[in-house]
């Protein structure tokens with residue numbers, strides 16, 4: 001009896017404790033989810049969110065829906081490091097890379113080695129890059145495409161050519177060719193492109209050697225890194241009301257004190273707080289625009305192939321059978337002409353649910 005008497009309050013205590021734990025777990029569920037690192041959530045997504053193309057937030061703090069992939073191979077491009085699954089972007093970005101590959105080839109550049117664009121739904125990445133989060137940034141190697149198809153293994157392991165001397169921050173003249181200049185000029189020539197980021201040494205090389213038309217140099221901005229690839233950034237596209245535009249570049253060709261600063265000691269001082277975590281390593285869903293949660297929760301397409309953008313007027317996929325046509329999402333005025341209508345055919349509408357794209361004909 002003594003045992004029973006003692007155990008009764010004991011049991012009650014246990015029950016109370018159990019209830020308290022349950023209540024706590026229930027209460028804690030939401031804050032815990034909100035505190036999950038955004039890079040883990042976005043980094044885990046294998047496919048984009050089916051929706052009209054839309055960039056949300058800023059280049060270094062956002063996400064995007066309705067992304068499409070650039071094919072691993074094109075007539076004039078090859079995607080590098082495919083295992084990273086960062087060949088996704090806003091359709092205008094993907095169309096632009098494909099166009100650049102053709103135009104650059106006409107200028108004498110054999111083809112593009114395409115580096116990182118974005119994760120399928122953007123967001124912060126597990127490694128590398130502060131930006132590339134809203135589908136409007138792309139890295140292109142400064143190494144020309146070889147005249148053979150690279151194997152998957154080569155694409156993972158091949159090193160890019162470092163064009164800049166890390167001590168002097170000047171371009172290695174033995175490696176620099178006029179075709180590099182023409183490639184950067186071509187990339188800067190598109191209206192959608194707002195900035196091209198290159199190593200200060202490359203900017204200086206352009207400042208020192210470009211003759212005639214120098215207006216395009218305004219878009220080419222010096223930045224750390226970018227010595228084996230350059231970075232193309234396009235502006236916010238129509239249909240993305242929550243896309244935050246970047247500041248305009250300063251007028252002029254940028255071959256001034258702003259460039260000279262890069263050749264002082266100041267930009268290269270060792271980081272005083274090397275252990276301070278990077279923004280992407282602390283960002284939670286609460287740090288991102290609220291709409292990014294819906295992007296994260298959005299439905300997958302049928303396959304990556306179904307949302308791969310082939311350009312050249314060839315539809316992404318056969319048009320799905322619709323009972324009611326979805327309102328076409330708009331790209332920028334210049335981008336719209338380059339986009340097949342079916343790029344936007346993945347937009348979900350409540351009336352028809354999610355159209356299931358079929359594979360591209362003949363592929």
Ligand SMILES: [Zn+2]
Pocket residue numbers: 129132137138139230231
């Ligand atoms: Zn980049």
